Amino acid sequence: MTTLEFMQGNAACCEGALAAGCNFFGGYPITPSTEIAERMALKMPKKGGVFIQMEDEIASIGAVIGASWTGARAMTATSGPGFSLMMENLGYAVMTETPCVVVNIQRGGPSTGQPTMSAQGDMLQCRFGSHGDISTIALVPSTVQEMFDLTVKSFNLADRFRVPTFLMSDETIGHMREKISIPDSVEIIPRKEPKPGKLTYEAEDDMIPGFPTFGKGYRAHVTGLTHNERGYPEATNPELHEALVRRLVDKIESKRHEIADYDAVNTDAETVFVTYGPSTRAVRQVLHDHPEENIGHLNLRIVWPFPEDTLKLFTNAKTFIVPELNLGQMAREVQRHVTGQQVIPMGRLGGTIHSPDELYEKVQEVA
C-alpha cells in the first residue's frame, strides 16, 4: 500500500528519514534547509525519537555522530555555510566509520551568498572538503519523490558502508511541491554486528568491520587518530596509516558500480546530456519536446563515488554536455573519464535553473 501526498521536497526528505527509521536528528536552522529541522521537531517526538536543536552546525554533526554510536539512525540537515562548518567532524566520521546522513539543501555561494536561491556549488566540497584522503557517498534527487526515496537510500548506504552519506539536494528541489507516493514500509539494511572474537576495527572480506554499538558490551575505543584493529591510537606507524586510509577509500571506491544509481536514455546518441538534480528536469523536457532528435541523457542519482562506466554506455557519444548550477564541478569529473570525446560544461550561477530552450540551442550548436 502507498499513500499519495502533495508535498514539499524538504518535507519528503523528513518522511523518507522517518520511514527509514531515523530516530535522532540534531540540527541548526539555515535557509533553505530549515523546513527539515522544523518538521523533524514536529514529528520526531511522536515517533519516540530525539530532536535537538544544537548551538551550531559543528555541534549538530558532533551530536549526530555521538548518537550513531549508540546505534541510532542519525541525521542532520543544513545548507552551504553550515556544511562547511561540519567538514572536520565529517572527516572524523569517515575515520571512525560512523554511519550518518547529512542533507545539504544547497544555496548560492561562496559565503552567505544567495540564501534563498538554488545552486550546486558544494559538489566538490562533499567529496574533498574534509582534510586527508576520504571517499564518501553522495546522492542527488531531481524530484520530490526522489527526495523521499534517496533519503531512505542514504540511511541504508550509510549503515552498509559505515560512512557518512550526503543527500546533496538544492533549494529548487527542497522547496518545490509535487505529488509523491509514500509506501507503508521501506527496505531497511541494518548495520552489521561484530563477529565474535573480531577486534573493534578488524575488517571482514568486504573491507567493513562490524559495528560495536555502545552499551552492548563491546568496550570499543573510538578515535579519530590513526588506529590499529583494536581501535587504539598508533599515529606514527606509516604502514598502518596507509593500510587504514586505503581501506577506508577502497571499501567505497571498489563498489562504485554496485552503488551507482542512474538513468541512461538514448544510449546510441551522439550528443549526450549528463545531469544530476534540477537540471535533469530541464533535459527531460528537451527530450520530450524533440523526440525526433536522438539526444542522449545520463541522469546520475549517485554522483560520488563517480560511476565512470555509465559514460561508456553511450557507445556513439561524441559530445557530453554537462548543465549544472556551478562553474563546472562535475563536468571536470566527466572530463577525467572520457578520451576523444568533447565535454562541454554548461555552468550556471545566480539561482535559476537552465531552460529547456537554452539546452536545445546548445545541442544544435554542437551538431
Add this chain to the structure above:
Amino acid sequence: MSTETYEKWYRQDRLPHIYCTGCGNGTVMNCTIKAVDAMGWEIDDTVFVSGIGCSSRAPGYITTDSLHTTHGRALAFATGVKMANPDLHVVVFTGDGDLSAIGGNHFIHACRRNIDMTVICMNNMIYGMTGGQGSPCTPVGKISTTTPYGATEPVFDLAELAVAAGANYVARWTSYHVAELIKAIGVGLETPGLSFIEAMVQCPTAYGRRNKLRQVGEQVEYMRSHAMLLAKKHRLEEQGKEIPEDMFTVGEFIRRYRPAMGVPK
C-alpha cells in the same frame, strides 16, 4: 577499594599511558575511576568521551566504550550519546584549552541544557600536548610559548562560568585535594543534570618548567597553599578583608536541581 576492582576499569593492554612523569592527569583519572566504581556502575553501561589534548587521551585507557573526538567538541558528541541513549552513564574528560577556548560555546550550552552527564576538566593552565602554548586559563604574567613576555589576558573562571550557564553541580579542587576531588566527582555523578568538576593539575613539562615550578612537588605545594576554600573567601569578604590576588577558590560552587535533559526515565 581493592586493587582488583581498580584494575578492571583500565585497559591493561594500553598501559603505560603517555602522560609525562609527574603529570596530574593520572591522579584525576584515578579519582574519577574510584568515584565511578563507588557508584556501582557497570563497565558496559558507562561511556567516556573526550576532545583533544592531554586530558582527552584518558578515555583510551579506560575499559568502557569510549569516544575520543575532535578538538573542543567532546560535549557535542557526548550530548548525542546521552540524548540517544539516556540509560548510558556519560563522563567527559576535557582540558582547559579544549573546553574553554575552541569548545567554549559547547560548554555554555551543555550547561544551559543541563544534560545529565559529568564533565571533568583537567585544568593545567596551558596547552600541554602541543607543547605549552597559552590557554584562556594561563594566569596573568605566566610564561608560555605564545606568551613569552607573560600572559596578559584575563583568566576564565570555568567553575563560575558553569554556574552562570546553568549546570546543576559545580565544584573545583586540585590534584593535591585527592579526597575532596573523589567526593566531588561522586556527588557530580549522582546529581541529575550537568555536573562540572574542575580539577587544577600540575604540568611540570609545559607549565612548571617555564614558571619556576620545575619540581612536581613545588607545583602541588603551590596549589595547596594558594587554594582558598569558598567559605573562607566569603567570610573574608564579609569582614571587608582583602583577598590576595594569587589565591584561587576551591570547594562546591553550587548544588541544585534545575530540570535536566537526558535523565533516564
